Amino acid sequence: MNRPEAPALGGFALRGADGAARRGTLALAHGLVETPAFMPVGTAATVKGLTPDDLREVGAQIVLSNTYHLWLRPGRATLEAAGGLHAFMGWDRPILTDSGGFQVFSLESRRVLDDEGVRFRSHLDGSEHAFTPENVTAFQEALGVDVAMALDVCVKLPAESGAIDAAVRRTTLWAERAAAARTRAETQLFGIVQGGLDERARERSATALLALDLPGYAIGGLSVGESRADMERTARFTAALLPTGKPRYLMGVGTPRDLLVAVDAGIDLFDCVYPTRCGRHGRALSRTGEFNIRNAAFARDLRPLEAGCDCATCRNFSRAYLSHLFRADETLGPRLLSVHNLRVLLRLMEDAREAIAERRWAAFRDERLGALDLALAEP
């Protein structure tokens, strides 16, 4: 079979589907992203503890970084002087930057919103800053990222319907202004659908954003305190509102279980600090869930973290060695565990793509969810 033709820049080609699950290719300025895809999180222009070489080796196709953090440090002037975010951090594959909406929303008492934008104080030094849809779009374009997110308003759940409606209204208004502010063809602007757990609000948000004909759409405002069932139901409902021919991105998700459910809902892109945060805290991911490498059981366990894992950590080091590194508070421990955990999620996505392409998605999904449900005492 010939290799299928790559879509045009910013385009998304659907390569196959099995139920709602989709297999696609997203064409970005720094390369193709095969979906479903998980994006490792590099908040401050670094995936904690890892180099771009490490990220390529675990199979990362695209990484996420954060407008809020980069705006404050090192700041736009430094990033522009360096030739953009790719050159600054030494990563030559695609980058998506979040808009900063979620981070500013987390500041709570330190921010003031109005229709114009949001004024906030830095968590680093208390200095005052203002985000508008225009300056956040310009910042991301100046960084030269492949995908920029429109500034949005995120609401903590549970929320009253008035707060949700206001957030949807402002997110729509801001997405329109962000779209109008675009100047750079190499940066794709994605809109973020808000609406909390309210399906009518999600519909209103999606309808308004779809009218802008953006190259991709995200589902925001989930993984912010709601139950797993609520998250799954809302993600599935919202994904179905989005166009088939454009990438769908579920922000801030997730665990292996969340990824399986979201791929099943027809979602294509994901990001989460989960694998690297677990890695820093001694929690190793596996097919059957996660385990704490500090447990006494692992102190003399000469097996790799996970049998058959192809990551550099499992190829070279035992559970006993990793257990020792964490007990001795050695920074090599978080590094090696982050490599493994990222590989687990990235391989899950590789396996998912293959299962969808071969139209055995449902069996794959059920087998993997079943393994997680077993919650084996000894992984």
Add this chain to the structure above:
Amino acid sequence: MNRPEAPALGGFALRGADGAARRGTLALAHGLVETPAFMPVGTAATVKGLTPDDLREVGAQIVLSNTYHLWLRPGRATLEAAGGLHAFMGWDRPILTDSGGFQVFSLESRRVLDDEGVRFRSHLDGSEHAFTPENVTAFQEALGVDVAMALDVCVKLPAESGAIDAAVRRTTLWAERAAAARTRAETQLFGIVQGGLDERARERSATALLALDLPGYAIGGLSVGESRADMERTARFTAALLPTGKPRYLMGVGTPRDLLVAVDAGIDLFDCVYPTRCGRHGRALSRTGEFNIRNAAFARDLRPLEAGCDCATCRNFSRAYLSHLFRADETLGPRLLSVHNLRVLLRLMEDAREAIAERRWAAFRDERLGALDLALAEP
């Protein structure tokens, strides 16, 4: 020219000399070590933050680890179960372990010495332990290291002559017992010459140890509070007492300046936490000394840490990026800076070997010492 024949296991072949400076090859069970050689320090079975792949890439031929730390954690049973220290930490080149004498000496109030050995309390949990020349030798052999150090008595300087004489007497006694306790041909036992700054004591110590015909000799008890001039004079005096045909190891040294002076004195092996400790604290080494990467001057400096450096850090990242990582307290900063700093010292040793082989050592030494003396404001 044909490749010179490798010496027999444990042997040391002198490849050339220029003044007192020597170019040699040390044959160890896990490979050859070309000298002069610097050994990165992996106290707890890890050179902090770096993998064995990183160490190979910076050109490390041999690493040092510590009996004291490994004895306490993970302990002999775990290390033996893993198949030895090499297998445990995933490093296939030579390893030298210090005897623990220096670390126990640092415990001060937590230890009691007598002729039999030293009893001490763990700095980790207060548990009681005892080192003897025999059990320390057996421990290092059980770990399968290439070079084991005999248990010694180290004295803080300045010291009274009574304390120095007692330390020399016990170090001699213990080296004899360590030598008698050997059971493993693949582990070379080195003796440690003590004697503080007292040349007569150094002579007595060296003479007694030379009678044991050990495969190598170290100069201990320096870099423990004395002046640079005292250190240099004593190292030079002691090196001249040691046999020409065996490797000479100056323990706990050092900085680029110290290495140049010690190579000039005819010393072959070195270890020090200096490059990795500097790396963790944001201090970058260069030909002209060291600089703090957090300085404001580097925040937008797009040059590599050192012009022309062949390390992975300088090939891929700017001072601006490293400055950002340290300001943001990102663990990638210490990792990348440790790589560079180790490469600076290992390349200094490579360059020294070449200069000695080409009989231009004095010019090389003076040029490098001169660059350090310049102490440029902006590196």
